[in-house]
Each structure stands twice: as structure tokens, then as C-alpha cells.
Amino acid sequence: MEELRKEPATAFLILVNVLVFVAVEFTGGSQNTQNMLKWGAAYTPMILEQGQVYRMFTSIFLHFGMSHLANNMLVLFVLGGRLERVTGKIKFLLIYFAGGIGGNILSLYLDTKNMEFAVSAGASGAIFAVMGAMIYAIIRQKGRIEDLSARQIIIMAAFSLYFGFTSSGVDNAAHVGGLICGFLAAVLLYHPRNMRNTEP
DSSP states (O other): OHHHHHHHHHHHHHHHHHHHHHHHHHHHHHOOHHHHHHTHHHHHHHHSSSSTTTHHHHGOOOOSHHHHHHHHHHHHHIIHHHHHHHHOOHHHHHHHHHHHHHHHHHHHHHHHHHHHHOOBSSSSHHHHHHHHHHHHHHHHHTTTEEEEEEEHHHHHHHHHHHHHSSSSSSOOHHHHHHHHHHHHHHHHHHOOOOOOHOOO
């Protein structure tokens, strides 16, 4: 319980994602494309032609199946708490949503350029934003935050990207966009004080 009080935003995001997933499952299933669209999954023609821009946000809370949800929430639990503890909950949330929406924007742009449209959902762009922000934060913290080094996070991000590019049905543009947006958001938002002056 003490840890949850230190990272309320991370706990809140995980809770919302799980509750939304349960609601989707009980109303038609998370593997049902039409049901996912009803709940706000991203689909470029609906966003551009029907003005349903809200899908850029709502899709961040939707997942196709239990494994999709579990994988994202596990990474969010492991990395999100650490990032939130060094940035604070407000900056953490700004980084998270900047990555989620920024990844969706890049995905939408490439969809229109390639004229290939698919229903998309998931917190992956936001999760990659957390990775990107962690890389920057660790650099600013002289190579380590708690038990994580920059090398470990970079390897994690590289493997995650590799897995996405070698798998089918993965929105790799959202991953790359999220990673970049998370890093840039951290550059703008995270300005740690001299550690010697902040220790009790």
C-alpha cells in the first residue's frame, strides 16, 4: 500500500485499463473489431472522414485480448512506478499521454501515406513513451535510476521494437512515435535538481 501511495498515477492507469478491458469483454469481447470500434479504437477513416478525433485518446485504454493487456500493464507496472517517483505524477501523466497520442498521430500519418488502414488500440505507444522518458531521466541521473541503468532500458526498448517489427498485426509506428515523444517530453518536463541538494 505504501508503494501505491508513492506512484498513484501508475496505479490509476493500470486500474482504468483493467476496468475498461473487463467492460469491453462483457459487452462483446476485446477480439471483436466492431465492438472495439464502439468503444473507441483508432481507425483512420473514422478519425479523418467523420471527425472522430477522440479515438486518438480512447484507443490508448483498449486492448485486443488478455495477453495484449497483460504485457502492457506489466511493463507499465515495472517502469511506470520508477519514472513517476522521479518525475512526479503530473509530469508522468503528461509524458504517458504525450507518447500515446503522439504515437497515434504518427500511425495515422503513415496510414494516410500508405493508404493501408487497420483498427488499432493499445497502450503500447504510451508504454514506449515511458521507456523513452526513462532513457532521458537515467542519463540526467548519471546513468541509473534505482536498479535500472540506461543500457538495460535501451536493450528493453530495442527488443520490444524488434519483436514488433518481426510480428504481424503490430502498430510499429505507434511504438516508434511513442518512444520519440516520451524522450522529447522528458527533455521538456524533467529538470532534476542537483542530487546533493535534495538529499535529506
